[in-house]
Amino acid sequence: MFSLDKIYRPITACPFxxxxxxxxxxxxxxLKPYIxxxxxxxxxxxxxxxxxxxxxxxxxxxxxxFSIDYTHNSCGGFFCTVDEKSYQTMPCKNIQTETFAIxxxxxxxxxxxxxxxxxxxNRHFPVDKFFPxxxxxxxxxxxxxxxxxxxxxxxxxxxxxxxxxxRINNDMMNALYCMISSCGRAKISDILNYTAVSERKLERIxxxxxxxxxxxxxxxxxxxLIWQEMMSAQKFNVHDxxxxxxxxxxxxxxxDFKRHHLITPKxxxxxxxxxx
Numbered sequence: 001m002f003s004l005d006k007i008y009r010p011i012t013a014c015p016f017x018x019x020x021x022x023x024x025x026x027x028x029x030x031l032k033p034y035i036x037x038x039x040x041x042x043x044x045x046x047x048x049x050x051x052x053x054x055x056x057x058x059x060x061x062x063x064x065x066f067s068i069d070y071t072h073n074s075c076g077g078f079f080c081t082v083d084e085k086s087y088q089t090m091p092c093k094n095i096q097t098e099t100f101a102i103x104x105x106x107x108x109x110x111x112x113x114x115x116x117x118x119x120x121x122n123r124h125f126p127v128d129k130f131f132p133x134x135x136x137x138x139x140x141x142x143x144x145x146x147x148x149x150x151x152x153x154x155x156x157x158x159x160x161x162x163x164x165x166x167r168i169n170n171d172m173m174n175a176l177y178c179m180i181s182s183c184g185r186a187k188i189s190d191i192l193n194y195t196a197v198s199e200r201k202l203e204r205i206x207x208x209x210x211x212x213x214x215x216x217x218x219x220x221x222x223x224x225l226i227w228q229e230m231m232s233a234q235k236f237n238v239h240d241x242x243x244x245x246x247x248x249x250x251x252x253x254x255x256d257f258k259r260h261h262l263i264t265p266k267x268x269x270x271x272x273x274x275x276x
Contacts, residue, residue, distance in 0.1 A: 003032075003033040004033075004105070004107070004173070004176060004177065004180065005032055005033050005036075005105065007177075007180055007181070008180045008221075008225075009036075009228070010036065010059040010060045010061055010105075010224050010228075011059065011224075011227065011228055011231060012056075012057065012059055013054075013055040013056065013057045013086070013261075013268070013271065013272060013275075014054075014055070014271070014272050014275040014276065015231050015272060016231075016272065016273070016275075016276035017275050017276055018276075020041060020042060020043060020045055021041060021045060022039065022040070022041065022054075023039065023040070023041075023042050023148075024037040024038070024039045025037060025038045025039070025148070025149075025152055026038075027152075027156060027159075028156050030160060031156060031159060031160065031163075033108070034104065034105065034108040034111060034112075034159075034163065035102060035103065035104060035105075035108070035159065036061050036103040036104065036105055037103050038100070038101065038102060038103070038151075038152045038155065039099075039101050039103055040065075040066075040098065040099035040100040040101050040148065041097075041098050041099045041148075042148040043098065043148070044068075044070050044096045044097065044098040045096070045097065045098070046095065046096045046097075054088065054089040055086055055087075055088055055089075055262070055271065056083065056086060056087055056088070056089055057083075057086045057227070057260065057261055058082070058083045058084055058085065058086065058220050058223065058224070058260050059083075059103075059224065060082065060105070060106050060217070060220050060221060060224055061082075061103050061104060061105055061106055062079070062080060062081055062082060062103075062104045062105075062106055062109040063079070063080045063101050063102065063103050063104070064077060064078075064079050064080075064101060064102045064104075064127055064131060064134070065077055065078055065079075065080065065099065065100075065101040066099070066100045066101065066127075066138075066139060066142055067097055067098075067099055068097060068098040068099075068100065068142055068143055069095060069096075069097050070096040070097065070098065071095045071096045071097070072095075073143075075139055075140075075142055075143045076139075077126075077127045077135070077139060078124045078125060078126060078127060079124065079125045079126070079127050079129065079130055079131065080123075080124050081117060081120040081121050081122065081123050081124075081125070081211055082106050082120075082121045082122070082210055082211060082212050082217070082220070083121070083122055084121065084122055084212075084216060084220065084260070085122075085259070085260060085262070086260065086261050086262040087262075100142055100148070100151045100155075102155060102159070106210045106212075106217070107168075107172060107173070107176060107209060107210060108168075109130075109210075110167055110208075110209050110210075111163055111164050111165060111167050111168060112131065112134070112159060112162045112163060112164075113130045113131055114130065114131065114132060114133065115129070115130050116208045116209070117130070117207075117208065117209060117210055117211035118207050118208055118211060119207065119211055120211035121210075121211045121212045121216075127139070133162065134158060134162065137158055138154065138155060138158050141154050142154075169205050169209055171195050171197050171201070171202065171205055172202075172205045172206060172209055172210075174194060174195045175191050175194070175195050175202060175205075175206075175214060176217075176221075178190065178191045178194040178195070179191065179214075179217070179218045179221045180221055180225075183222060183225055183244055183245050183246070184218050184219065184220075184221040184222025184223070184224075184225055184245060184246075185222065185245055185246030186218065188214060188215055188218075191214060191218070202214050219256075220260070222245055222246075223256065223257060223260045223261075225245070226241060226245055226253070226257060227257075227261070227268070229241065230265060230268070230269055231269075231272060236265070236269075238250055238253060238254070238265070241253060
């Protein structure tokens with residue numbers, strides 16, 4: 001499988017955040033082409049206020065999120081598919097919890113699943129709908145494993161055993177490479193020419209593997225690449241970005257960014273640096 005993680009590294013709304021409320025840890029080398037990161041709270045925390053919120057943006061990933069509730073001695077989780085728009089999250093006040101999550105690239109989650117992802121975008125599901133073995137084997141161990149690194153170790157062992165690289169679709173990977181290498185500006189006709197498959201077939205492939213259409217996912221890649229550039233550049237030049245990412249004008253870029261991110265680029269950058 002061509003390793004897209006070498007050329008594309010999606011980020012969150014707060015890519016600099018690394019504290020007791022949120023941290024990211026890279027997986028072992030064998031899992032890096034498939035797992036973007038493990039993330040969560042490195043130790044149990046208690047939310048002081050329900051007014052505190054997080055911003056979840058379209059990161060072109062899928063997540064299994066486990067919540068370990070030490071107040072009620074329970075553990076549960078859910079699976080988040082590809083999101084097209086941002087949304088806010090609110091903590092549970094006065095409950096001591098620890099979060100442990102696995103973030104898959106959108107095109108690799110199916111390699112660990114027992115099902116397909118047809119028509120699944122923009123939704124949350126019980127973990128066992130797509131990952132029944134993972135829920136049975138991993139969830140009970142999380143509560144009894146005290147450290148974040150310990151949880152990562154047992155998760156990696158399970159994921160390596162569950163990985164089925166034979167399920168990857170080469171036509172989808174070629175289409176994704178075309179989208180990324182063109183900064184998301186490739187037209188569907190360009191992608192079809194590059195992959196040498198019909199539009200109907202490519203639609204079926206993307207829906208089966210990621211639950212989203214090629215056109216919609218290409219739009220998310222373009223948005224993500226712009227956001228990554230905003231976070232890595234010393235000064236983001238919107239005029240240069242209009243040409244680079246294939247927008248008609250500055251207003252088109254700004255409106256498209258806000259449609260995905262909920263707030264303007266200026267507000268998004270301020271939010272990212274505030275929460276670091």
